[in-house]
Amino acid sequence: MIVENYIKELLRTNPNGSLHHREGQEIEFKEQFNLAGLDDYFRDFSAFANNKGGYLIFGVTDIPRKLKGLSDASLEQFDKIDPERITGYLLETFSGNIEWEQLIINHESKSFGVFKIYQSINKPIIAKKDEGKGQVIKNGEIYFRYGGRTQKIQFPELENIINKRIEQNNNQWLDLMSKIGKAGPSNAAILDTEKSIIEKDDTKILVIDEKLAQKLKFIKEGEFVKKKGATALKLIGDVIPIDKVEVIKRVKENLLKDYPLTAMQIIDEVKKRITECKQGDIYRAISENDLKNNFDYSAYNFRSKSHEDKFKATGKLPSGTPSIYKPTTIDYIVQVLKNEKYKSQA
Numbered sequence: 409m410i411v412e413n414y415i416k417e418l419l420r421t422n423p424n425g426s427l428h429h430r431e432g433q434e435i436e437f438k439e440q441f442n443l444a445g446l447d448d449y450f451r452d453f454s455a456f457a458n459n460k461g462g463y464l465i466f467g468v469t470d471i472p473r474k475l476k477g478l479s480d481a482s483l484e485q486f487d488k489i490d491p492e493r494i495t496g497y498l499l500e501t502f503s504g505n506i507e508w509e510q511l512i513i514n515h516e517s518k519s520f521g522v523f524k525i526y527q528s529i530n531k532p533i534i535a536k537k538d539e540g541k542g543q544v545i546k547n548g549e550i551y552f553r554y555g556g557r558t559q560k561i562q563f564p565e566l567e568n569i570i571n572k573r574i575e576q577n578n579n580q581w582l583d584l585m586s587k588i589g590k591a592g593p594s595n596a597a598i599l600d601t602e603k604s605i606i607e608k609d610d611t612k613i614l615v616i617d618e619k620l621a622q623k624l625k626f627i628k629e630g631e632f633v634k635k636k637g638a639t640a641l642k643l644i645g646d647v648i649p650i651d652k653v654e655v656i657k658r659v660k661e662n663l664l665k666d667y668p669l670t671a672m673q674i675i676d677e678v679k680k681r682i683t684e685c686k687q688g689d690i691y692r693a694i695s696e697n698d699l700k701n702n703f704d705y706s707a708y709n710f711r712s713k714s715h716e717d718k719f720k721a722t723g724k725l726p727s728g729t730p731s732i733y734k735p736t737t738i739d740y741i742v743q744v745l746k747n748e749k750y751k752s753q754a
Contacts, residue, residue, distance in 0.1 A: 410511045410524045418465065419475060419515050427473035431556030433697040434462035437473060440482040441466040441521050447540030450498060453525050454533045455551040455558040457506045458569070460702065461527035462553060467520035477518025486521040487512060501545060503534040531569045532561070555697055555744030562743060564736035568704055667707045667732040677738045678745070685745055693744045705737040 418435060420428045431437055436452055449464060456462035466486065467477045478486060489510060498506045507526040512519055532550045539545040552561035561569075669677075675690050699705045708729050710716040715726045 410509060410522055412511070412513055415463070415465065415511075415513050415520070415522055416515050418463065419468070419520065421475060425474055427468060427475070430473075430696060433553050433555060434460055436462065436464050436556070436558070437468035437470075438464065438466050439469050439476060440479055441486045442482065443485050446494075446497075447544040449523070450501065450539075451545055451551055452553075452558050453498065453506050453508060453523070454502050454535070454545075455553040456525040457504075457528040457533045458531050458550060458561065458565075459527070459553040460698075461525055464523040464525070465520060466522075467518060475516060475518060475520075478521055482521070483512070483519050486510070501536060501539055503536055504528055504530050504532075506533060531573070532566065554740070555693065555747055557744075557747040559747070562739065564739045568736060663707060663709065664732065667709075667734055669733040669735060669737070671731060671733070674733050674737055674741070678741050681738075681742050682745055689745060690741060693741045697740075697744060699733075699737060699740070700731045704734070705740060706731050706733050708732075 418429050422428050427437070429435065434456070452462075452464055456464075466482065467475065469476050491510070494508075498508075506528065509524050511522045511524075513522055514520075535545050535547055535549045535551075537545075537547050550561040550566065551558055552565050554562075671694075674694075675687055678690050679685060679687075694700060694706075700708075708716075708719070708725065709732045710719070710726075710729055715729065719725055719729075
């Protein structure tokens, strides 16, 4: 859901009229909306989906960044967008589902068009065919959001996505085996959603949690669905309810193994690759891309368990809590700073 007050905060201006917020990992500003540029926008859609999600906001000038609002023609085109057609186009062009929504927001007597793109659950989102004038989208490419720029994904980020997919799959198997172990092999059955059957020798048993139960409608053998087309599951036998489902959380045993670098080590390594960059540039890249709150790159090294519990309960970080970083953070910051240099020269 797009929160109007949050978008207005992103559109906040400084006393000189320039935009307070810069483009970043989760924000892209564009001056006007044009249906002819959809391929370019959809490239950004996939990049945001492959990272943490983000916003495309139309109605902001480029250099300098100032509030202009959509022209009448752009506003009319944005308002006429058919969500069903765009979703269909995205499914044809990219692997996986890209979730998005749109909204027109009025701010300071001007209209702004907003797309919100959600982080994909099943990454990576891959282009399935060439699209756009000059092949803006190319078959087989994966796009990723680096700082304020969309580009082809680099090795560290792709490796991280692949490793997460493997970890997610392994966790699902562990969770399934744990549930089977608790129930006992003789009491467990497998629901095959593709074959629409429950398999277990001569026994038919289904164990579901409360949330899933609310979404299913059951037909006992010999009965019929009253409402034509209603979603239903046919059961032969009885449904056995359970009170709760245990959630198994995997906790990292050695934080420093995954996050071996301090902030100063990150700065030293980035400066080795970009000798002209300043310490402030590196801290800004960390801040604007929210790397301290992204476990793909950084983690908080709490001094004690009580400090960690306090942070989880209040959301406020205890003073003096250092951040530690993965080595891939170096590659990410270097890419962000190189993109900024390229963009400023364009």
